[in-house]
Amino acid sequence: MPTSDVVQRGARVVRRLSRGVRRRLSPAVPATPDPQQVAELKRVRKRLRTARAQVERLTEELNAVRHELSATRHSVRDPDPTIALPAEVSATVERVREQRLSYLKAADLEMLARLVVQLEQSGRPGLVIEAGTARGGSAIVMAAAKSPERPMKVYDVFGMIPPPTDKDGDDVHRRYELIRSGGSAGVGGDTYYGYRDDLYGEVTESFARCGVEVGAHSVELVRGLFSDTIDLDEPVGLAHLDGDWYESTMTCLQRIAPLIIPGGRIVLDDYYAWSGCKTAVDEYFADRPEFRLEQRAKLHVVRL
Ligand SMILES: C[S@@+](CC[C@H](N)C(=O)[O-])C[C@H]1O[C@@H](n2cnc3c(N)ncnc32)[C@H](O)[C@@H]1O
Numbered sequence: 001m002p003t004s005d006v007v008q009r010g011a012r013v014v015r016r017l018s019r020g021v022r023r024r025l026s027p028a029v030p031a032t033p034d035p036q037q038v039a040e041l042k043r044v045r046k047r048l049r050t051a052r053a054q055v056e057r058l059t060e061e062l063n064a065v066r067h068e069l070s071a072t073r074h075s076v077r078d079p080d081p082t083i084a085l086p087a088e089v090s091a092t093v094e095r096v097r098e099q100r101l102s103y104l105k106a107a108d109l110e111m112l113a114r115l116v117v118q119l120e121q122s123g124r125p126g127l128v129i130e131a132g133t134a135r136g137g138s139a140i141v142m143a144a145a146k147s148p149e150r151p152m153k154v155y156d157v158f159g160m161i162p163p164p165t166d167k168d169g170d171d172v173h174r175r176y177e178l179i180r181s182g183g184s185a186g187v188g189g190d191t192y193y194g195y196r197d198d199l200y201g202e203v204t205e206s207f208a209r210c211g212v213e214v215g216a217h218s219v220e221l222v223r224g225l226f227s228d229t230i231d232l233d234e235p236v237g238l239a240h241l242d243g244d245w246y247e248s249t250m251t252c253l254q255r256i257a258p259l260i261i262p263g264g265r266i267v268l269d270d271y272y273a274w275s276g277c278k279t280a281v282d283e284y285f286a287d288r289p290e291f292r293l294e295q296r297a298k299l300h301v302v303r304l
Contacts, residue, residue: 074297078110078111078296085114095209095210101135101210108298112142112240117145127151128151128237129238131155131239131241131242134199140210143217151218155222160179161179164247171274172246175274179194226248235260239265241256260301265302267299267300267301268298
């Protein structure tokens with residue numbers, strides 16, 4: 001039986017025993033307690049203590065398993081960690097981090113760059129896509145790693161993130177409320193991307209400052225909601241989806257996944273971070289055996 005089921009069962013036992021104790025302590029108990037009832041109450045209390053201890057032990061075990069699972073996912077972050085990154089791509093990762101242009105860790109930016117290099121080395125065709133770019137960091141790294149001729153499309157509203165929907169959980173709604181109320185901080189304490197006056201202009205400049213001027217590198221920054229802008233009919237080699245919420249993720253999957261070439265890949269930044277993204281991914285791939293899901297530091301989906 002999975003550990004989480006055992007914990008739930010333990011919690012049910014504790015609740016049942018607590019109800020029993022409360023019933024026995026109700027005002028119906030006579031002034032002079034019945035010795036049999038007192039003995040039973042003692043037995044129930046003892047069982048309750050044992051059950052509580054069991055729940056605590058199982059919770060600790062569950063947390064240890066979660067921790068181990070997360071460490072395992074991180075240990076298989078890169079599908080091919082042997083791919084060496086060109087020096088200028090490593091320098092771009094450093095620049096993006098120094099300039100606080102990305103929420104991603106250096107290791108995750110390097111993983112994306114390796115996937116782009118792998119795509120180039122394989123000689124496969126296909127667009128490189130990022131949907132959800134904020135200040136541009138991860139897109140800049142991917143653009144630096146690709147050949148200047150390979151087309152790349154970068155989709156973003158370049159303003160405030162759109163609101164979540166009923167398909168997103170409380171975690172997402174709480175986060176959105178903080179953003180909406182003006183209380184969100186950006187990377188490293190900078191101004192949050194959604195509060196900036198000209199994000200599109202800033203991102204265009206950041207590409208150039210990091211040595212990957214958009215025009216010279218076949219990069220198109222496409223401004224607007226994914227539902228209004230993603231309209232493709234060409235093969236896609238690699239897609240990095242980082243739009244946080246359910247609708248954003250589902251729209252990208254519906255419009256991009258069917259175009260992924262065999263051996264091509266989608267990386268989902270938010271699968272472990274936001275409930276709505278996980279729901280969209282689980283729903284979309286529930287009945288699509290032509291894709292393989294790989295639980296790495298980020299979730300990867302490979303077209304078979
Ligand atoms: C977490 S940020 C992206 C972070 C970025 N990849 C990085 O390197 O830090 C998510 C971005 O997706 C955008 N976004 C989310 N849903 C969107 C939608 N439906 N249409 C357009 N942009 C969307 C947000 O406005 C935001 O810029």
